[in-house]
Amino acid sequence: xxxxxxxxxxxxxxxxxxxxxxxxxxTLLAGVVLGLGALxxxxxxxxxxxxxxxxxxLIGFAAILSALLVVIHPNPMVSILFLxxxxxxxxxxxxxxxxxxxxxxxxxxxxxxxxxxxxxxxMLLNLKTEVGLHVAGGxxxxxxxxxxxxxxxxxxxxxxxxxxxxxxxxxxxxxxFGAARGVGGLLFSKYLFAFEAASLxxxxxxxxxxxxxxxxVR
Amino acid sequence: xxxxxxxxxxxxxxxxxxxxxxxxxxxxxVILMCIELMLNAVNLTFVAFAHENQSMTGQVFVFFxxxxxxxxxxxGLAIVIALFRRRLTTDVExxxxxxx
Numbered sequence: 001x002x003x004x005x006x007x008x009x010x011x012x013x014x015x016x017x018x019x020x021x022x023x024x025x026x027t028l029l030a031g032v033v034l035g036l037g038a039l040x041x042x043x044x045x046x047x048x049x050x051x052x053x054x055x056x057x058l059i060g061f062a063a064i065l066s067a068l069l070v071v072i073h074p075n076p077m078v079s080i081l082f083l084x085x086x087x088x089x090x091x092x093x094x095x096x097x098x099x100x101x102x103x104x105x106x107x108x109x110x111x112x113x114x115x116x117x118x119x120x121x122x123m124l125l126n127l128k129t130e131v132g133l134h135v136a137g138g139x140x141x142x143x144x145x146x147x148x149x150x151x152x153x154x155x156x157x158x159x160x161x162x163x164x165x166x167x168x169x170x171x172x173x174x175x176x177f178g179a180a181r182g183v184g185g186l187l188f189s190k191y192l193f194a195f196e197a198a199s200l201x202x203x204x205x206x207x208x209x210x211x212x213x214x215x216x217v218r
Numbered sequence: 219x220x221x222x223x224x225x226x227x228x229x230x231x232x233x234x235x236x237x238x239x240x241x242x243x244x245x246x247x248v249i250l251m252c253i254e255l256m257l258n259a260v261n262l263t264f265v266a267f268a269h270e271n272q273s274m275t276g277q278v279f280v281f282f283x284x285x286x287x288x289x290x291x292x293x294g295l296a297i298v299i300a301l302f303r304r305r306l307t308t309d310v311e312x313x314x315x316x317x318x
Contacts, residue, residue, distance in 0.1 A: 052220060053220065056220055056224065060224070060228045063228060063232065064228065064231055064232065064235070067231075067232050067235045067236070067255055068235060070235075070239065070248075070251055070252070070255060071235055071236075071238065071239035071242075071243065071248075071252060076245060076247050076248055079248055079251055080251065083251050083254065083255065086232075086255065086258070087258065090258050090261070090262055093225060093228075093262055093265070094262075094265055096220070097225065097265045097266055097268075097269040098269055099265045099268065099269070099277050099280075101277070102261075102265060102277055102280050102281070105281070105284060106261075106284075109284055109288060110254075110258075110284070110287075113288065114254065114287065114288055114291045117291055117292065117295055118247065118250070118251065118291070118295065121247065121295045121298060121299060122247060124299070125298075125299070125302050125308065127245075127247070127308065135242045135243060135244060136241065136242050136243075136244055140241065140242070141242050143241075144238050144241030144242045145238060145242070147237070147238070147241070148234045148235070148237055148238035148241075149234075151233075151234050151237060152230060152231060152234040155230035155233070155234070156227065156230060159223050159226045159227055159230065160223075162223055162226075163221075163223055174272070177272065177274065178268075178274065178277060182274050183274055183277050183278060183281065186274055186275065186278050187278055187281065191278055191282075194282060198282055198285040198286075201285065201286070201289050202285060202288070202289055204289075205288070205289030205290075205292050205293050206292065208292075208293050208296065209292040209293050209295070209296035210296075211296075212293065212296035212297055212299070212300050213295075213296040213299045213300060215303070
């Protein structure tokens with residue numbers, strides 16, 4: 001059963017993270033024991049490795065975990081690296097969802113260009129790890145957590161409503177769906193105006209960034 | 219094949235995490251990263267629905283969201299640099315000149 005295997009591996013990872021956080025001197029021992037446990041789990045149910053559900057679940061877990069670490073890690077540099085992990089997970093989701101072109105764009109533009117920009121700025125400003133975790137105080141913090149929980153509950157409720165509908169297998173597999181040809185064709189015909197507007201936006205952003213970051217504006 | 223709802227659940231969680239991050243973190247760079255996180259969650263939703271409907275329009279929208287994200291990151295980081303030059307901080311609590 002891929003789901004049980006997935007849950008087992010997630011428990012193994014979480015236990016390892018907890019041991020590493022609270023008892024750093026036991027990290028090696030815990031790593032060896034839990035690694036053997038994970039291998040045993042995989043040996044018991046090695047066929048699950050061939051199922052898509054298992055891998056998608058694992059990638060989803062990695063995406064959620066890295067997103068949480070982006071938010072809670074005190075060092076901005078580590079946050080950036082975990083955000084890159086998150087972007088790669090989402091690129092894998094794009095591949096699974098038949099968006100090959102977007103998966104390539106995601107890695108080239110997001111992980112390759114935008115995150116390098118972030119890394120560059122953090123290195124330029126030479127930011128130190130925050131003392132403690134510098135978060136908003138009192139009411140704003142609890143309000144934010146409450147709002148996040150309520151928002152998640154609302155979205156989950158909305159999506160659960162869809163689960164009642166019968167699942168329709170989406171036709172036959174079309175290998176040209178999501179390829180550069182199809183997306184580009186739409187981009188240069190139906191959405192040509194939006195495409196040109198996007199180029200204008202990029203030029204405006206470039207000029208704005210240069211003017212803003214210049215040492216002295218006269 | 220997986221049900222599309224699974225990806226919607228993941229995207230909803232990622233969006234909520236990014237949302238909470240924007241509200242509780244005070245470091246301007248981390249706030250920008252959380253905004254990227256939220257934009258990515260929305261992109262994942264777009265791609266999931268594009269897959270469900272077998273229509274590539276959703277993927278074209280992801281392309282535009284990526285463009286906006288790039289522009290927003292460039293301008294946002296330039297503002298952070300300008301702020302750091304004047305105040306030697308990236309804490310948004312210290313950038314309170316225009317605050318009511």
